[in-house]
Structures are given as C-alpha cells and as structure tokens.
Amino acid sequence: MTVAVEHIATDQPPDDAKARDVDYGWQSGNRLELLENGEAYFPRVFQAMREAQREILLETFILFEDKVGHELKGILIEAAQRGVKVVASLDGFGCGELSPAFLGELAEAGVLVQMFDPASKMLGIRTNWFRRLHRKIVVVDATVAFIGGINFSADHLGDFGPEAKQDYAVRVTGPAVADLHHFALAQSGRQVRTRRGWRRRQQRPSLWTTANEEGLVRLIYRDNVQHRDDIEEAYIHALSKAQKRVVIANAYFFPGYRLLREIRNAARRGVHVQLIMQGQPDVLLAKLAARMLYDYLLKDGVVIHEYCQRPLHGKVALVDDEWSTVGSSNLDPLSLSLNLEANVLIRDRAFNQQLYERLELLAHEHCRTMPENRKPRLWLWRLTVGFLVFHVMRHFPVLTGWLPAHKPRLKPFESQAHDL
Missing domain, CATH: 3.30.870.10 (Endonuclease Chain A)
Known part of the structure; x- marks a missing residue:
C-alpha cells in the first residue's frame, strides 16, 4: 500500500x-x-x-x-x-x-x-x-x-x-x-471563491466594535507576512478600553513589552486585572519565564493566580462584560512572533459571563494566589536576570526577524512511498 x-x-x-x-x-x-x-x-x-x-x-x-x-x-x-x-x-x-x-x-x-x-x-x-x-x-x-x-x-x-x-x-x-x-x-490550499467582503482591504476593519449587538464574532489570525501582530494588537486594544475587569488565562505567558505595559496600565487605573498562569507546567521553562514578570505586575495591583491542579493549556481572555477571545495563541514569543495562530474575538454578554464564571471557579478553588508584598529570594540575581529578560522581551519581535522564515508559496508534493 x-x-x-x-x-x-x-x-x-x-x-x-x-x-x-x-x-x-x-x-x-x-x-x-x-x-x-x-x-x-x-x-x-x-x-x-x-x-x-x-x-x-x-x-x-x-x-x-x-x-x-x-x-x-x-x-x-x-x-x-x-x-x-x-x-x-x-x-x-x-x-x-x-x-x-x-x-x-x-x-x-x-x-x-x-x-x-x-x-x-x-x-x-x-x-x-x-x-x-x-x-x-x-x-x-x-x-x-x-x-x-x-x-x-x-x-x-x-x-x-x-x-x-x-x-x-x-x-x-x-x-x-x-x-x-x-x-x-x-x-489548506484548496480553491476558494472570494466575495467582495473577503477581498484584501486597503484599510483593515477595527479590532474593536461598539455595536450594540449580541453574538458578534471576528476571526483574527497571525502569519509571518501581512498579519504578524494582529492577535497581539487585539489584546492591546481591548486592554486599553478596559474599565471594570480583565481576566487572562494563558498557558505560556511571556508577552512583549507593549502588551505587558498595557496590562500594568489597566491595573493602575483601577481595573481589576487577574492573570491565571501555570503552577504545574508541562514545560518548566514556561513557568520560570512567567515568574520573571511577577514583581513588575504585582507592584501595580495585578492579581496573579497559579493553577496547580494540572497543567494549564488555555488561551482565553475577557475584558469587562462583553469582550472575550478564544483561540490557539499563547502570549509568548513563539505564538506572538513565529507560529501560525488563529483566535476569535467575541462580543457577547452571555458568553463573557459564562467564561468569567468558569475562570473564577478555577482561580478560587484550584489556584494559589501570589502575595502582593512577596519578598523574592536571590534578589540581586533576579534583578540582573530580570533586567536582561525584560529588554530581550521588549525587542523580541525584531530579533525574530533575523531567523529564517518560510517562503511564501505552496509546495505540494507526494511523500516517499511507505510499503505497509
């Protein structure tokens, strides 16, 4: 065969x-x-x-x-x-x-x-x-x-x-x-029929909408050509609009400087910001990287939970009472700067509330919360490494541009035959 x-x-x-x-x-x-x-x-x-x-x-x-x-x-x-x-x-x-x-x-x-x-x-x-x-x-x-x-x-x-x-x-x-x-x-490389609404636009539609409707959905994606930062921009835009609450549950959390700053700024202006991170990670490096950011966020009032029941693999977030996102994109360098990802943005009160209730249950029953005034051990080492990590993170999108990229073309071919 x-x-x-x-x-x-x-x-x-x-x-x-x-x-x-x-x-x-x-x-x-x-x-x-x-x-x-x-x-x-x-x-x-x-x-x-x-x-x-x-x-x-x-x-x-x-x-x-x-x-x-x-x-x-x-x-x-x-x-x-x-x-x-x-x-x-x-x-x-x-x-x-x-x-x-x-x-x-x-x-x-x-x-x-x-x-x-x-x-x-x-x-x-x-x-x-x-x-x-x-x-x-x-x-x-x-x-x-x-x-x-x-x-x-x-x-x-x-x-x-x-x-x-x-x-x-x-x-x-x-x-x-x-x-x-x-x-x-x-x-998938299959033939598609293109309608006018799907043609390439000179001006991209807004990542935010004020339409007073339920069941609003927008597909966003990340590639390495025209849509390199669409998902990151959607997060930044939603955080900048936040007035009441933000909950982000993300498996691999090591975002770029702009997104990190927007999370901190939301907390500074009185928004209740909660992050749910991995406490029992499937990749230990992911937990260590996220913890390098804790002090920066905690001092401005961000509440950080570590989920400890089992490995967290989620990539979801909500802002206020309507906006939510679900998809494949983590908030780390691989997802935000390299991988091919896709999320949906959702504006729907019922969905937002359901997601909020599930994440609240997770945070309060299966997580440990990081204390605001925790005293890090090995503070000099953390200060030095944290400084380096922070600035690498800030410039990571530029640094990834030095890595080889796939060429923008489809190259279908038959693999070597396997006799079974």
Whole structure:
C-alpha cells in the first residue's frame, strides 16, 4: 500500500494571494458554546463530523495515536468513504510521530492529509522547531466551526491523570462560520471563491466594535507576512478600553513589552486585572519565564493566580462584560512572533459571563494566589536576570526577524512511498 501525503512547507498555502491575505470583519447573529476540556469538546466535534454531508476541514498542531486519535481517524475514514471531502492539515512537528500505517489508513480511505513543514530527525531529534502550524480549527459543511486550544490527544481528558490539560474551545454557528470556512479552505490550499467582503482591504476593519449587538464574532489570525501582530494588537486594544475587569488565562505567558505595559496600565487605573498562569507546567521553562514578570505586575495591583491542579493549556481572555477571545495563541514569543495562530474575538454578554464564571471557579478553588508584598529570594540575581529578560522581551519581535522564515508559496508534493 502506498501512502500519498501532501507536504506544505510554507506559511502561504494558496497561490491566490487575494483569497489568502484577508482581513475578516465583525459578524453578528452568531450562537456560541464554550467547551471546557476534552470532555465537552470531543463529543461535540465528533458528533458534527459524524453528521457531515459534504466537507470536513481540520487543522491541528497535535494528533496522537491514542484513544482520541484513533476515534478521530475512524470518524474521518467513515466520512470519506460516504463521499464527504475531508482535508486534515497537520503540523510536521506536533504530528511528527504519526506512523506510516496511521496516515496510510487515512489516505487509502480518501482523506487528504497535509503535513506542514515536515522534517527528518537529526540524531534522533526533531529540528523543525520554529514557525509551527499551531492553529486548532474544525469546520464542518460550512455550517458549524470549532476553534480553540484543544488538540486531538487523550491528554485533554481528565482520565489521562495528573498531566491532563485544562483548556478551552468554542463552537460557533451563524454568519461567522463562513469566514472560518473561507480561512480554513484557503489555508489548506484548496480553491476558494472570494466575495467582495473577503477581498484584501486597503484599510483593515477595527479590532474593536461598539455595536450594540449580541453574538458578534471576528476571526483574527497571525502569519509571518501581512498579519504578524494582529492577535497581539487585539489584546492591546481591548486592554486599553478596559474599565471594570480583565481576566487572562494563558498557558505560556511571556508577552512583549507593549502588551505587558498595557496590562500594568489597566491595573493602575483601577481595573481589576487577574492573570491565571501555570503552577504545574508541562514545560518548566514556561513557568520560570512567567515568574520573571511577577514583581513588575504585582507592584501595580495585578492579581496573579497559579493553577496547580494540572497543567494549564488555555488561551482565553475577557475584558469587562462583553469582550472575550478564544483561540490557539499563547502570549509568548513563539505564538506572538513565529507560529501560525488563529483566535476569535467575541462580543457577547452571555458568553463573557459564562467564561468569567468558569475562570473564577478555577482561580478560587484550584489556584494559589501570589502575595502582593512577596519578598523574592536571590534578589540581586533576579534583578540582573530580570533586567536582561525584560529588554530581550521588549525587542523580541525584531530579533525574530533575523531567523529564517518560510517562503511564501505552496509546495505540494507526494511523500516517499511507505510499503505497509
């Protein structure tokens, strides 16, 4: 049996640049469902896929050959066999351990499998670390979409044990699904039809809206060409407008200077700012990096919680009573300066309140709160390292420009055949 897998080696899949380089506007009248952890997410996604009649578009950073991965594989195969067009875009680093047999079963059934920036191991170590396809998007029949931080792996389920991840996603139905569908289709390199509202604009639509409507949704994304800082700018803009409360729950927190300053400024003008960070990290370096920023934030009244029940993997935030965001983007150098990411901005009171209640429960029942007047140990070392870290962080977006970038083109080709 021969496995045919397309390899996307770029940041810029389709040749039609106008179809790809799009600024999506605010869409009203959407219905939103917050999904917390795999227990809520996987049943809803898998149900939508089982009911698919025409098309399934899937993007994920991680797909493992565990009970979740095998269930997904079976659903995609069954859908493809009944005539549904199925496109699975996988990251070459996050999905680098998938076996030829696993991929072969998908390809044989008619699933189009695409691997973003695959690379062979060198001395047993994967080398394709930077500029990952980090998005997690599923769109079914252009009528329902899912976006968030949850991968297709069993470590998003509570029965995985102490290392099970805490994470969030959102199910979207309504007009915004058309934008998510257009985006996912364009990123996959498939042919797309471009309507006037999707054409490249000379002036980008505002990241903020004062429209007095519920169910407002806007898709934003980060690439390494025209949309390098859209997600970061959305956070900065929302924080600058905050009047009452801010809650940010983010797994990997090491933002740039401008975003860090806006968080501090919100607290200084009396906004109740809460950060929920990793207390039991899956990557120890992430916790150490975030802690370098604690003193800078605590002294201005920012409340910092460390979630200690299990690893925090969420990428969500809310401002005041209406604005929220859910997506794949962490607030760290990889997400804000290198990876391909996607979030939705949401203006909806009911969704905001539900997210707030879930995060408040997390903060008060499963977190430890950092004291405002804590006395750091090894203060001279921390002062020196903190100074260096702070200024590296401030200039990181410029520094990353020195790293090699993917060329803006689609390069599909067949992988080497695997005899199974």
